Amino acid sequence: MLERALSGGKRYWQFVTILMSIIGVGVICYLFQLYYGLGITGMSRDVSWGFYIAQFTFLVGVAASAVMLVLPYYLHHYKVFGRITVLGEFVAIAAVSMCILFIAVDLGQPQRILNVLLHPTPNSMLFWDMIVLNGYLFINLIVGWNALSSESKGVPPPTWVKPFIYLSIPWAVSIHTVTAFLYCGLPGRGFWLTAILAPRFLASAFAAGPSLLIIICMILRKVTKFDAGQEAIQMLSKIVTYAIIINVFFFLCEVFVAFYSQIPEHMDHIKYLFVGLHGHGVLVPWMWTSMILMLSAIVLLIIPATRTNERTLIIACVAVFVGTWIDKGLGMISGGFVPNPLHHVHEYVPSLPEIMITLGIYATGILILTILYKIAISIKEEVE
Amino acid sequence: MKNSRRSFLKISGLSALSLSSLSIGNVLASSAGVTNTSPIGDASVKPEALQAKKWAMVVDVKKLAENKRYEACIEICHKIHNVPNMPNKRHEVKWIWEDEFKHVFPGQEHEHIPDEFKEIPFLVLCNHCENPSCVQACPTKATFKRDDGIVLMDFHRCIGCRFCMAACPYGSRSFNFFDPRPFIEEVNPEFPTRMKGVVEKCNFCAERLAKGQQPACVEVSEGALIFGDLGDHESEVSQILKKRFAIRRKPNLGSGPQIYYLV
Numbered sequence: 001m002l003e004r005a006l007s008g009g010k011r012y013w014q015f016v017t018i019l020m021s022i023i024g025v026g027v028i029c030y031l032f033q034l035y036y037g038l039g040i041t042g043m044s045r046d047v048s049w050g051f052y053i054a055q056f057t058f059l060v061g062v063a064a065s066a067v068m069l070v071l072p073y074y075l076h077h078y079k080v081f082g083r084i085t086v087l088g089e090f091v092a093i094a095a096v097s098m099c100i101l102f103i104a105v106d107l108g109q110p111q112r113i114l115n116v117l118l119h120p121t122p123n124s125m126l127f128w129d130m131i132v133l134n135g136y137l138f139i140n141l142i143v144g145w146n147a148l149s150s151e152s153k154g155v156p157p158p159t160w161v162k163p164f165i166y167l168s169i170p171w172a173v174s175i176h177t178v179t180a181f182l183y184c185g186l187p188g189r190g191f192w193l194t195a196i197l198a199p200r201f202l203a204s205a206f207a208a209g210p211s212l213l214i215i216i217c218m219i220l221r222k223v224t225k226f227d228a229g230q231e232a233i234q235m236l237s238k239i240v241t242y243a244i245i246i247n248v249f250f251f252l253c254e255v256f257v258a259f260y261s262q263i264p265e266h267m268d269h270i271k272y273l274f275v276g277l278h279g280h281g282v283l284v285p286w287m288w289t290s291m292i293l294m295l296s297a298i299v300l301l302i303i304p305a306t307r308t309n310e311r312t313l314i315i316a317c318v319a320v321f322v323g324t325w326i327d328k329g330l331g332m333i334s335g336g337f338v339p340n341p342l343h344h345v346h347e348y349v350p351s352l353p354e355i356m357i358t359l360g361i362y363a364t365g366i367l368i369l370t371i372l373y374k375i376a377i378s379i380k381e382e383v384e
Numbered sequence: 385m386k387n388s389r390r391s392f393l394k395i396s397g398l399s400a401l402s403l404s405s406l407s408i409g410n411v412l413a414s415s416a417g418v419t420n421t422s423p424i425g426d427a428s429v430k431p432e433a434l435q436a437k438k439w440a441m442v443v444d445v446k447k448l449a450e451n452k453r454y455e456a457c458i459e460i461c462h463k464i465h466n467v468p469n470m471p472n473k474r475h476e477v478k479w480i481w482e483d484e485f486k487h488v489f490p491g492q493e494h495e496h497i498p499d500e501f502k503e504i505p506f507l508v509l510c511n512h513c514e515n516p517s518c519v520q521a522c523p524t525k526a527t528f529k530r531d532d533g534i535v536l537m538d539f540h541r542c543i544g545c546r547f548c549m550a551a552c553p554y555g556s557r558s559f560n561f562f563d564p565r566p567f568i569e570e571v572n573p574e575f576p577t578r579m580k581g582v583v584e585k586c587n588f589c590a591e592r593l594a595k596g597q598q599p600a601c602v603e604v605s606e607g608a609l610i611f612g613d614l615g616d617h618e619s620e621v622s623q624i625l626k627k628r629f630a631i632r633r634k635p636n637l638g639s640g641p642q643i644y645y646l647v
Contacts, residue, residue, distance in 0.1 A: 045476050189553075
């Protein structure tokens with residue numbers, strides 16, 4: 001199986017080389033951070049989690065969204081997704097790997113990471129997050145790998161894999177629920193202290209993940225002989241439509257509760273993000289961009305003509321992906337820390353090395369995805 | 385070569401034996417009901433150590449404003465605990481500091497508050513909560529609550545995930561964004577310095593209580609800070625709180641803060 005990743009055309013190796021160089025820069029910046037400390041990032045005493053944890057949160061969603069392919073295909077025998085389910089599982093593998101890397105680079109003492117296993121603490125949500133993330137990685141490795149190797153041999157997948165497939169469905173929901181529980185159980189942080197945080201995370205995940213898959217399918221059609229098929233892409237676009245509408249609806253519910261109840265500690269964070277607080281508002285243009293992107297994507301996705309037209313569909317998918325990324329990857333984490341518990345406003349902006357490390361991890365994820373897809377597409381091309 | 389290896393094995397075997405007998409001794413000591421509260425977390429309690437069921441602190445805000453000892457309190461604490469003076473405010477490490485009423489008690493300020501309250505500094509520090517959110521959040525038990533109510537940090541176990549900082553509703557925790565040692569003016573050899581990448585906070589002077597001393601800030605406050613056992617009805621803190629009205633920071637969160645402000 002793996003040998004297929006080692007035989008590729010010129011463009012394949014060029015792409016791998018570009019990714020490797022970005023990873024190289026990221027590694028150098030990380031060594032710099034390891035030596036000097038997390039002070040080289042933009043984080044502070046008041047905004048103690050930043051870009052890394054935000055990317056982790058966003059990517060958990062991307063990983064969980066594989067269930068949007070697995071569930072229709074395996075539970076409802078929706079055959080159209082048969083060709084692309086493994087692509088969804090491989091996105092999950094790449095995304096969870098990035099999540100684990102983002103947690104690792106965020107630690108002040110990464111060499112002590114095994115303390116989480118040496119001193120297991122079930123009352124800490126981080127302990128459960130470790131379990132669900134690693135579990136999800138292994139489940140998808142088992143399921144994806146077996147599905148692919150039996151496809152290459154032209155036999156049905158072994159029956160012992162079935163329980164893992166069914167397990168992966170609630171497990172996908174669990175990874176994003178536990179990730180939301182990291183934040184929404186903290187008593188002093190009004191922005192996150194809401195029961196709708198986990199559902200909201202899931203809604204934005206099921207919008208961002210499938211829209212990424214649509215984009216990937218269109219790229220694959222251009223650069224390989226693999227075609228996911230019109231019907232599969234159209235079904236994915238309907239999933240994106242519902243999910244992004246539910247995501248925006250959940251957000252508006254949050255806004256209503258905060259501003260109708262008029263409770264300051266719930267209003268202040270939303271005010272900071274969308275209009276600025278006490279003259280501080282670096283995220284204001286970003287948050288409005290995010291809202292405009294999500295709302296215009298909803299318009300493009302609801303109108304059947306623009307949803308079925310692949311040109312407008314891809315615009316809508318990019319808008320959904322970027323919009324949800326800003327919402328979760330920029331606003332969600334630092335928004336919860338500003339203002340701080342003593343109601344001081346100290347803003348957060350990521351530093352250059354922090355952004356380079358982040359890009360390095362994204363490149364690692366894309367490299368994992370490229371290798372897995374190279375294998376998968378080669379097999380699919382051989383079978384056909 | 386052979387000899388040195390043999391002697392090495394001998395020594396290591398002996399030390400392992402003595403270590404295990406030591407720990408057996410500790411277990412026996414605690415089971416014999418000597419005590420289960422300990423100054424830093426180990427089982428050896430010296431006879432001179434101050435002990436309590438529930439340590440708490442009362443801050444006499446007006447007295448502190450009058451005698452102006454708040455700066456002395458901050459200074460002595462940061463000095464004896466090797467708290468670094470970080471040049472960048474973003475990387476600040478602080479165990480005890482001063483702030484205004486509206487920041488210490490957000491949501492409780494209003495425009496008719498007496499001017500004296502608007503101006504005077506309030507000392508803030510770790511609340512050593514009865515139900516600490518930081519302890520609940522920590523994935524390694526590096527931060528833990530002792531039986532006498534003190535919430536402590538194990539600097540050697542902390543992985544620096546900063547979950548406790550997100551969990552603390554009082555902003556009482558600091559993270560070492562850089563190696564703090566170059567930023568300590570004069571190192572106190574009696575207390576450990578920290579390394580980069582770990583969280584720290586006020587420890588209610590657990591190391592001083594173990595030697596029978598009051599917390600350093602209390603000692604220099606000239607009576608404006610009162611420290612004692614709320615589990616003992618006869619203690620000074622219990623008596624004061626019976627007579628005078630005190631407020632706590634964010635009591636509605638259920639964390640049970642143990643710093644009481646007399647107003």
